Amino acid sequence: MAIESFVAALPKVELHVHLVGSASVPTVLELAARHPNGPVPTTEAELAAFYRFRDFAHFAEVYMAVSSLIRDQEDLASLVLGVARDLSAQNARYVELTVTPYTHVLSGIPMRAVTEALDVSAREARRRHGIEIAYIFDIAAEQGVEGVKGTLEHALDHPPERLVGFGLAGSEHRRASYMDAIRDAFRAATAAGLHSVPHAGEMTGPEIIWEAVERLGAERIGHGISAVRDPRLVARLREAAIPLEVCPTSNVRTGQVAALEEHPLPVMLAEGLTVTVNSDDPPMFGTTLTREYLTLAHVFGLGPAEIAGVARNAVRASFMPEADKAALLAEIDALVAGSR
Numbered sequence: 001m002a003i004e005s006f007v008a009a010l011p012k013v014e015l016h017v018h019l020v021g022s023a024s025v026p027t028v029l030e031l032a033a034r035h036p037n038g039p040v041p042t043t044e045a046e047l048a049a050f051y052r053f054r055d056f057a058h059f060a061e062v063y064m065a066v067s068s069l070i071r072d073q074e075d076l077a078s079l080v081l082g083v084a085r086d087l088s089a090q091n092a093r094y095v096e097l098t099v100t101p102y103t104h105v106l107s108g109i110p111m112r113a114v115t116e117a118l119d120v121s122a123r124e125a126r127r128r129h130g131i132e133i134a135y136i137f138d139i140a141a142e143q144g145v146e147g148v149k150g151t152l153e154h155a156l157d158h159p160p161e162r163l164v165g166f167g168l169a170g171s172e173h174r175r176a177s178y179m180d181a182i183r184d185a186f187r188a189a190t191a192a193g194l195h196s197v198p199h200a201g202e203m204t205g206p207e208i209i210w211e212a213v214e215r216l217g218a219e220r221i222g223h224g225i226s227a228v229r230d231p232r233l234v235a236r237l238r239e240a241a242i243p244l245e246v247c248p249t250s251n252v253r254t255g256q257v258a259a260l261e262e263h264p265l266p267v268m269l270a271e272g273l274t275v276t277v278n279s280d281d282p283p284m285f286g287t288t289l290t291r292e293y294l295t296l297a298h299v300f301g302l303g304p305a306e307i308a309g310v311a312r313n314a315v316r317a318s319f320m321p322e323a324d325k326a327a328l329l330a331e332i333d334a335l336v337a338g339s340r
Helices: 004-010 025-034 044-050 056-067 073-088 101-106 110-131 141-157 176-191 206-214 226-231 232-242 248-253 265-271 289-298 304-318 322-339
Strands: 012-018 090-099 132-141 163-169 222-223 245-246 275-277
Touching: 004 012, 004 101, 004 289, 004 304, 004 322, 012 073, 012 275, 012 289, 025 073, 056 101, 056 132, 073 090, 073 110, 090 163, 090 322, 101 110, 101 132, 101 141, 110 132, 132 141, 141 163, 163 176, 206 222, 206 226, 206 232, 226 232, 226 245, 226 248, 232 245, 245 265, 248 289, 265 275, 275 289, 275 304, 289 304, 304 322
Parallel strands: 012 090, 090 132, 132 163, 222 245, 245 275
Antiparallel strands: none
């Protein structure tokens, strides 16, 4: 079986994709037309140029510009159903969709309305596209202490039905000035039963991954690519089997890695780390979940059995029910057996 056919048939789980960043070009253009005179271009060619990022700071600016188009429940529903449609077409069966709820509250959508839109959209995604959606609420580092408090309040007092995790994203450099507030929020969230899934080690060194593991109780790490610089940290992640949500194309597009060929993913696999592959903000980075899996073959030289191993890692690292995990793992095993 050709690798393209194998990857297309592979049942997939997406663990690291952001709601706003998942908006397809048609969806963004629809939102821009719905809310004219905004900061986002209204033609496909202009939007493609808009998505050429100079660095992570520029990416963050563009991301917030697109976020500003989300002004009501209908806009939120368009995003959720758009990512469900796009992932379902790639044979993804389950997604843990990262939402930054405080951004939408700042835009004037009440917490309860945000939650209602997420709940209704998840049910509709299952009905229309056959994909299960769970949510992760994340703190955007750029929003400071108020963002920490607002995100935690939303997660604890007005959670969506399928809220499973509590995360932390945005600039890793901006966290230091209010890490105490972040730690307190993670303690409260995990005490309430949410899983800890912060980004760490995307744009800084191993020390921020240590912080995530030891002080935030991380059960998974978003990105984590700088871990390979610290053998002691690699050993800790390996022994604790803490999964890493690796997003190769994202790391190149935001300037964290010079080229795909220089990405540390092969080293991470060779070190026995639990690597998953994800798309992060796919239309903004010109990728898809399927393309990330094909990168494993075309750039890093992995064969079908190794690619299936990465897919299994994502299933096991997810927070879906154990019976659903078992069913998906059996499907992957059957595909591998049939491709030999």
